[in-house]
Amino acid sequence: MSTASARAYELIRSLILEGRFAPGERLKEEELTDLCGVSRTPVREGLRRLAIEGLVVVTPHQGAQVAAIGEGELAEIYALRAMIEGHAAGRAAMLISGDDIAKLKALASEMEAAVAAANSDLSGGAAELNARFTPANSEFHRIILDAAMSPRLAAMAALVVEIPLILRTLARYSDAELMRSLQHHRELIAAFEAHDEDWARSVMRSHVLAASHAVVRPGVGRVQPD
Amino acid sequence: MSTASARAYELIRSLILEGRFAPGERLKEEELTDLCGVSRTPVREGLRRLAIEGLVVVTPHQGAQVAAIGEGELAEIYALRAMIEGHAAGRAAMLISGDDIAKLKALASEMEAAVAAANSDLSGGAAELNARFTPANSEFHRIILDAAMSPRLAAMAALVVEIPLILRTLARYSDAELMRSLQHHRELIAAFEAHDEDWARSVMRSHVLAASHAVVRPGVGRVQPD
DNA sequence: AGCACCAAGATCGCATACAATCACCGAGCC
DNA sequence: GGCTCGGTGATTGTATGCGATCTTGGTGCT
Known part of the structure; x- marks a missing residue:
């Protein structure tokens, strides 16, 4: 079995690519916790990784939202x-x-x-x-x-x-x-x-x-x- | 005050760039915890970020080591x-x-x-x-x-x-x-x-x-x- | 009426505790 | 003697609790 971090990352990523989240939509950590079946820690790691890849943007104390591009x-x-x-x-x-x-x-x-x-x-x-x-x-x-x-x-x-x-x-x-x-x-x-x-x-x-x-x-x- | 994650990231990064860690050297999370004065959670986040930037490589259950390049x-x-x-x-x-x-x-x-x-x-x-x-x-x-x-x-x-x-x-x-x-x-x-x-x-x-x-x-x- | 401000709720960041995994090492067996 | 196989210690991965910060709705003032 792979790590929970990797699974959270892949799941969130695929959800974004499938268009299940609207661009600009806010992604709450607990919400993703429910979807992934893992705790907030791996969810956070996946989110940060997606942020570096440019799929989401995170602002401190404000959470993550899926990237909107012009x-x-x-x-x-x-x-x-x-x-x-x-x-x-x-x-x-x-x-x-x-x-x-x-x-x-x-x-x-x-x-x-x-x-x-x-x-x-x-x-x-x-x-x-x-x-x-x-x-x-x-x-x-x-x-x-x-x-x-x-x-x-x-x-x-x-x-x-x-x-x-x-x-x-x-x-x-x-x-x-x-x-x-x-x-x-x-x-x-x-x-x-x-x-x-x-x-x-x-x-x-x-x-x-x-x-x-x-x-x-x-x-x-x-x-x-x- | 900036976030502890950012400080950990910057500190580890500068230590690597200063050559304080030898290439290939293993970076233990607790060790960095002491150096940064923060907990393992932000240290881990900084480490992952450095991994994506290529300064360190992390292998699951084996931790991080500074990147060695040929x-x-x-x-x-x-x-x-x-x-x-x-x-x-x-x-x-x-x-x-x-x-x-x-x-x-x-x-x-x-x-x-x-x-x-x-x-x-x-x-x-x-x-x-x-x-x-x-x-x-x-x-x-x-x-x-x-x-x-x-x-x-x-x-x-x-x-x-x-x-x-x-x-x-x-x-x-x-x-x-x-x-x-x-x-x-x-x-x-x-x-x-x-x-x-x-x-x-x-x-x-x-x-x-x-x-x-x-x-x-x-x-x-x-x-x-x- | 519109704006500033404040309080309550919600959410995030960090610390810590616990569980899972791996590396090392020594003993036993072939 | 060399190899395999557990046991143990260390280290990473995950969960959760608490404090800090932001958002939001309402209230009072201008």
Whole structure:
């Protein structure tokens, strides 16, 4: 059995990412105590860890609330993400194993199949996309990050990759953007097979920046439309 | 009065950076309790925070030990630092105020004076350098990071800027390298005054990569000379 | 009516007590 | 003699209690 701290951390984190707490909502320690089934101490530790990762903000004597992010902040986060993941892809191009490349290929196929299925089955396409595409996509990026073999780089990535997930961004992709994303994946794999550091970094940067423009888009995603 | 957690965090952190604990040394919570004058709870919180920042590593049921870093790891850390601080300098070039530029100029002068004093006063030059140069240098970099106005970027920087400090790298700079470092500072200020994003980023990258080669050098800094 | 202030309730920060786990060490067995 | 297996001490993980601080609702004053 893992420690209670880790379980509290993971539970709270998943609840936030699932959108069970509204951005800006206050998280009371005792409330989380009930949800997690552990005492306040591990809950506090998990909360502090999430604070450092940027998912919640804690102010002394005032507790924690889930992070609320604005449009400008989101653009800046994507810029950082392009930098970090680009760097990771460059390192990965030098270090990645054939095994991992095979896994990436399988995941790319899975994502393509998910898109195809969503397109043929017109009803509920978006939901199926989220169910099949998103996990494969996360795994795809995680493998690359791990292949870079740099725990510090992974820690940096943790600061920026999860924030956009709070907004559940996939639904906003247009068909053309989705196709482009799939092509990026294939091109990344090609760059890895060629062990071309610059190519891999460049494609990954494009991939993330394209995603950025799919998400932070004028007039879309406003909480308060005016 | 600040919180006990924050004080514990800062105290332990400064002790590590001062070299009062050997790399790899185990940090027992009760021991730190005595040093900090607070209870184990805030000590633990500080320790976890330091773990996320990479200064210590904690393994479950085994406690914390100060991070030990190898040669290859150090090179990788400097590469990350060049990326992060380069990005920060680019953003800062767009956002920095005249006030901050004035402060940077004063700090650059202070560092130049420190080097001049160390060169004329032959005895104890290195010690004086560490006493005058290092704080000014840290402040110089901190101002740029703050000017970038990106808390996440600052958090990333925290992951990599402090690690090299554990090794107290300044003493290894040659005279030529020191002079180059001073010139980099002046050039950075010029780039900021021109609000030239690319120039600032490029100079900062050079600055960090140059430092990298002054530190991770074949045959220097081995713990176990063979 | 609006604002400042005060008190009660709630929540957080810290200290301490208890439980769980691990490392070390010595004895017994193969 | 070397290896395995408990036992014991130390250390970390978790729970809870108490004091400090903040929020909120109401009251009195301007």
